[in-house]
Amino acid sequence: MSERTLAIIKPDAVKKNAIGDIVSRYEKAGLKPVAMKLMHMSKRTAEGFYAVHKARPFFDSLCSFMSSGPSLVLVLQGDNAIKKNRDLMGATDPAKADAGTIRKVHGTNIEFNAVHGSDSPETAAFEIGYFFPGMEIFG
Ligand code: CMP
DSSP: OEEEEEEEEOHHHHHTTOHHHHHHHHHHTTOEEEEEEEEOOOHHHHHHHTGGGTTSTTHHHHHHHHTSSOEEEEEEEEETHHHHHHHHHOOSSGGGSOTTSHHHHHOOSSSSOSEEEOOSHHHHHHHHHHHOOGGGOOO
């Protein structure tokens, strides 16, 4: 079933010039970018995006990291896009991620982990709507 997911190539990966490699992995896996923008999030924008993690001890540090430089924010569309993207990313902690996954290759640690991907249809709907109005999605 074709679905959409939100992906973020985080500031650590953008800084390392890994945008091309990561977008190429999406495309080769059948995940088509149907919207994307390079944006330097404000801390407030990061806090709103990660609101579900507000009570976690890493929340403030995560939001500082996410507003430390530009990120590439994308909507990916394809069959089973949410799971497919999570498989491509690997585990949240790069140390635990399978060999060859994006986080294993480009991540540094559990916080600076190169990419984000929606984890369910409900979060995908919230996250896509957070960054993109319907008229900016070309699916
Ligand atoms: P992401 O998939 O974007 O979702 C929430 C983010 O919080 C996660 O990737 C990591 O960047 C970060 N994160 C999750 N767990 C921890 C942790 N234990 N310590 C620091 N950062 C974390």
